[in-house]
Amino acid sequence: MFALRGVAVTLSVFLLVYGGLSLVVAGSWRRLRRYAQGRARREAGLLFGLRMLPLLTAAAITLAFTVPSFVLLEPRAVDEPVGAAPLLLSLCGACLGVFGVVSAGKALRRARQAIARWTKEAQLMNTDAPVPVLRISGSVPPMTATGIIHPRVLLSGTAEFLLTPNELQMALNHELAHVRRHDNLKKLLLRLLALPGMGALESAWLEASEMAADDAAVSNMREALDLAAALLKVSRLAQVEAPVELTAALVRTPVAAMHARVERLIEWSDESPSRPKPLWPWVVLGAGLIAVFVGAYGHLLVGMHAATEWLVQ
């Protein structure tokens, strides 16, 4: 009974924090996005960070406060009843977790099937890329980064034929940027944390991550135009097949969604990017928070225990 109460309380607190923060994020991400607009890498980082914020905060609060407060301060009584609210909340939390796992599992299976189909007669290409580049026999997908633990880039013979060597190099750079940024792993995490109302935020992140990969792939105007030309050529092929989840295709349908990417590349500026802001204010802030946390930990545990007692009853 003690263990059951512990699990119910832990899952309830987790769900309350996770659900509450998710609502806040769903209602405020558009406003927060404005602070990073125009800088694709920062925007992608901010949007993904916001999407992960509820989970990370809920996990941190659960592990740092809920579990210790319960283990240290809860009497080991076996006859204390568990209220309906924590039972219901923990059940909802468990359902959400199961739904996420099933959804991620399905996406993984679909991706694995698609990759197996694409790479049936694939040949390893001789490139200096840090990950294997495979030439696939079909014409679609023209170019895509696949895999989470062992990433690979797939290139169709048709795309290889259509693109000039420079365009091909820029397109490859774009896919390698996705690999470096672990975008397929991030997509899997999004599936795992599937939550209604987060679709718009996830689409915005997807768009920003494509632009961030474009920015990482090129370093001057000529390269930007080569990548833009590659995107245009490949998008004529990409219309044949819908994108597969957990892969990072060079272009995604519809064409209108690619418009902004090509326009950004055409307007590329060779000016050097502004210097990154110093990190020390964040380090000082983090150290201050840790000091406050350590100093007030005992009081926080007592407060959390009082809150969970109220929840149980």
Place this chain on the structure above:
Amino acid sequence: MSRFFHFRKSSSRLGPLEQRLLGALWERGTATVRELLENGCEKLAYTTVMTTLDRLFKKDLLTRKVEGRAFRYQPRFTREELHREVAGAALRELLDSSPGATLPLSYLVEILTERDAQLLDHLGDLVEAKRRELRAGTRQRSEERG
């Protein structure tokens, strides 16, 4: 629900002046008739602007609050929200106009494919123009050095 229905019906038929004043309000955020006349709508009569804003308010596209002896107007929806609603209304009208649902959908797919190809051609032209510009710039610089 009824508010949105009314909004959909009314917003799909905006006159040029209504569109212009709505655009001005999107740019400014909020404005009174006097402020609009002083910034960009100088050639219009006070009563014309006032009547048009009142019409937009009645179409549920603007909100207003009393400020002194005048009203301060504010768009109820963003430009994107209005576009989405207008496009949605047009599509719904198209789908409702035919007894079979698949026929208008096939027109739509046809038009979208055509538009996609046009858009790709247009973007391709832009890339080529920029490439020519870049080559010309490089050639000019090398001539100046040579």
